[in-house]
Amino acid sequence: MLKVQAISKRFNPGTINEKMALDRVDLTLDEGDFVTLIGGNGAGKSTLLNCVAGVYGIDEGTIFIDGKDVTRLSEFKRAGMIGRVFQDPMMGTASDMGIEENLALAYRRGQFRSLRWGITHDERNHYRELLSSLGLGLENRLSNKVGLLSGGQRQALTLLMATLIRPRILLLDEHTAALDPKTADKVLELSDQFIEEGKLTTLMVTHNMRHAIKHGNRLIMMHEGHIILDIRGEEKQQLTVENLMERFGKASGEEFANDRALLS
Amino acid sequence: MGQIMLGAVSLGLLWAVMTIGVYITYRILNIADLSVEGSIAMGAALAAHNIVGGMNPFLATGVAFFGGMVAGLITGILHTRLKIPALLSGILTMIALYSVNLRIMGKANLSLLRMDTVYSTVEQLGMVKNHAVIVLGLFVVLILVGILYWFFGTEIGCAIRATGNNPQMARAQGINTDNMIILGLIISNGMVALSGALIAQSQSFADVQMGIGSIVIGLASVIIGEVLFGKRNFFNRLLSLVLGAITYRMIIALVLRMGMPANDLKLFTAMTVAVALSLPVFRSFLKPLKKSGKEVI
Ligand SMILES: Nc1ncnc2c1ncn2[C@@H]1O[C@H](COP(=O)(O)OP(=O)(O)OP(=O)(O)O)[C@@H](O)[C@H]1O
Numbered sequence A: 001m002l003k004v005q006a007i008s009k010r011f012n013p014g015t016i017n018e019k020m021a022l023d024r025v026d027l028t029l030d031e032g033d034f035v036t037l038i039g040g041n042g043a044g045k046s047t048l049l050n051c052v053a054g055v056y057g058i059d060e061g062t063i064f065i066d067g068k069d070v071t072r073l074s075e076f077k078r079a080g081m082i083g084r085v086f087q088d089p090m091m092g093t094a095s096d097m098g099i100e101e102n103l104a105l106a107y108r109r110g111q112f113r114s115l116r117w118g119i120t121h122d123e124r125n126h127y128r129e130l131l132s133s134l135g136l137g138l139e140n141r142l143s144n145k146v147g148l149l150s151g152g153q154r155q156a157l158t159l160l161m162a163t164l165i166r167p168r169i170l171l172l173d174e175h176t177a178a179l180d181p182k183t184a185d186k187v188l189e190l191s192d193q194f195i196e197e198g199k200l201t202t203l204m205v206t207h208n209m210r211h212a213i214k215h216g217n218r219l220i221m222m223h224e225g226h227i228i229l230d231i232r233g234e235e236k237q238q239l240t241v242e243n244l245m246e247r248f249g250k251a252s253g254e255e256f257a258n259d260r261a262l263l264s
Numbered sequence B: 001m002g003q004i005m006l007g008a009v010s011l012g013l014l015w016a017v018m019t020i021g022v023y024i025t026y027r028i029l030n031i032a033d034l035s036v037e038g039s040i041a042m043g044a045a046l047a048a049h050n051i052v053g054g055m056n057p058f059l060a061t062g063v064a065f066f067g068g069m070v071a072g073l074i075t076g077i078l079h080t081r082l083k084i085p086a087l088l089s090g091i092l093t094m095i096a097l098y099s100v101n102l103r104i105m106g107k108a109n110l111s112l113l114r115m116d117t118v119y120s121t122v123e124q125l126g127m128v129k130n131h132a133v134i135v136l137g138l139f140v141v142l143i144l145v146g147i148l149y150w151f152f153g154t155e156i157g158c159a160i161r162a163t164g165n166n167p168q169m170a171r172a173q174g175i176n177t178d179n180m181i182i183l184g185l186i187i188s189n190g191m192v193a194l195s196g197a198l199i200a201q202s203q204s205f206a207d208v209q210m211g212i213g214s215i216v217i218g219l220a221s222v223i224i225g226e227v228l229f230g231k232r233n234f235f236n237r238l239l240s241l242v243l244g245a246i247t248y249r250m251i252i253a254l255v256l257r258m259g260m261p262a263n264d265l266k267l268f269t270a271m272t273v274a275v276a277l278s279l280p281v282f283r284s285f286l287k288p289l290k291k292s293g294k295e296v297i
C-alpha cells in the first residue's frame, strides 16, 4: 500500500545547520496495517510523514502509494490518496469557513473542482449524519465557523475530513498531543473506530508509549533518521513500556529521550 | 451640499468596484497586493487611449478589465512560480505598470472631454452626467456583487477562500494553492482596472498618477464598510464594501468642505487606516481579561 524505498531528506544542505532528518529509510505498509510510530525528539517522524504527503521533496529514494510512484507528485496531487491530521488543531481546518464548508472541501479532495456549487443539499444531510456519529453535537451547527470549535472538536472534525473520501493512507502526526488527556482519549477512540470501520492503512505518530503499544497492529521506532525497531503481531501485543524502553536502549545505544514521552 | 454628496455617491460607487477587488486579495487571499495601484491607472489608461482612438467605450472598458487581469496574472506568477514575496511581487508589477501606462497613453494624461463614454449611452436616456454615473455605477456594482456572491460559493470559489484562510489545509485537501492565488489576483486586478476605466470616463481624463495611494483608499473603504455595516455573511460583506466605499467618499467630501487642504488628503487617509487597523491592539489592551470564546469538547 505504502512503500518507501531508501528515502533521504536533508534540511539546509551545505550550511552549518545541515541536518540529515531521514537517512535511507525503508518502510512498507501492507493493506490494512495500522502502524504506530514512536521516537525521540527530532528523530524524523514528522519529516517521514511530510515526505510521504509531499510537503517536502526528498533528496533520494522512491515513494510508492498503491503501487504508483508518487515521488515527483506535488503535495496537492497526492492529497487524493492521503488523509492527514496534524498535531496543531488549527492546521487541519479552515477556521473562517463553516463546518459544512470544510467537509465539502474534503469531500472534493482529489477531484476536479469546477463552477458547480461548493456544497449541495444532499451533502448537507450526509454530513449531518456523519457529524452526529461523532457524538459532539456538531450536527446542529453545520454553518458555524470552525474557528468557534474547541481543539478536540476541531481534531475530530479533521479526522472526519481525512476519512470522508477513503484515503489509501491515513497519516496522523501526534494528532492528540495538543489536547487534554480526556479529550485526547476521545479523539483516539474515534480514530480507532474510523480506522477499523474503513480498514484504513494508517501511520500514526505518538509520543505516548502506552498509546503506541495499545493501538495498531505494528509499532515502529525511529532514532536519528533511521527506523531502529519494527515490532508486529504477537510480539507487539506482549510489549510493555519497560521492555520497549529497554529494546530502544539496545537498538540505539542511548536512553530514550522525548521530553513529552517522559511526561505522559 | 446635496450636489457634493451626490458626487460622493457616484464616485463611491465607481471606487466600490476597486474596493471589492482589494477585498478579494486583502481579506480573502490574505495578501496585501500593491499591484492594484498600477492596475487602476492601467484601466484608466487603456480605456482613455482606446476611446480617444475611436473604440466603442464599452469595448474599451472591457479591454481595460482584461489588461488588469493580465497585471494580476503577472503578480501571481512572480509570487507563486518565482517565489517572490507577495508584497514585493505587487510592488514590482506596480512600478512596471507606471512605465507601461505612460507608453499606453503616450503622455502623463489624456483628456476625454467631449468624447463618447459609457455614460453617454445612459445620458441619452435623458439624464445629466452625474446621474448617469450613479445609474451605471449602481448597475455595474450590483452585477459584480451578484457574480462574486455566486462565484465564491462554487467549488473553485471555496477553494480560493480555503487557500487564503489556511493554505496548508487547502493543499492537504488537494487544492492547487498556487493556481488559486493566481486566479484570485487575476479577478481582483481585473476589477480594479475596470474601476479605473469607469473613474477615468466619469472625470473625463486619465492620469498616470491616479493610482498613487489607491490601495490605502481601498483598505480604508474595506475597513469602514466592515466596521459600520457588518460582516455577518458573505452577501452582507459585499454590500458593506460598497457602502464603505461610498462612506469613505462622503467623509472626504465633508472634511474638504470643512476646510482641510486637498493636499493633506493622503495623510488623512493613511492615518485613518493606521488607526482602524490598530484597533484590535487597543481593544485587547483594554480588555486583557476577556475570556476566550472556546468551548471544551
Ligand atoms: N523544516 C525544517 N527545516 C529545518 N530543519 C528541520 C525542519 N523540519 C525538521 N527539521 C529537523 O529535522 C529533524 C527531524 O525533525 P522532525 O520534526 O521530523 O522530528 P520528530 O521526530 O517529528 O520530532 P518531535 O517528536 O519533536 O516532533 C530535527 O532535527 C529537526 O530540527
Ligand SMILES: [Mg+2]
Pocket (backbone or CB within 6 Å): A045, A046, A047
Ligand atoms: Mg514531530
